[in-house]
Amino acid sequence: MPRLRTREQPPAVVTERFGDFDALEEAAEEALAREEEAVLAEGGLTVTMAEPAADLIAKRGGCRSA
Template sequence: MTENSVTVREARAQLADHINRAEQGMPTVITRNGLPVAAVVPIAEYEALEEAADVLLAREAEAVLAEGGGTVTMAELLADLFAEPDRGAA
């Protein structure tokens, strides 16, 4: 698989071409100031990455539980997710 790399400006100007490349199985890496910042990839590759991330997170959760890690209620989880960040933390 050949990787194509373009600047944000080039990607914007030729987005349809990069989408067509992705449909054909060829990713395009988008760079800003010479650094990779995004990619247009075939949807199957994106879905595989999402699935792999889900499996990894599930394995990590199982390991924590196996080590006697505690559980939390949904209310505790939501409170933690929506709590204000600690501004004094370094």
């Protein structure tokens, strides 16, 4: 089944088995979790999902109705 893949690459449509894709996603999530743990161990800052969303809304000039 074709899927759109964009993780740090230009978008591309590829065909792969669901199991392979799931394994790739799991490996990427584990790598990201290790990176996050390292940043926190070094006293790095944390950001909630609400903060980037609020920044985006502010850049766009506030909330808009659909």
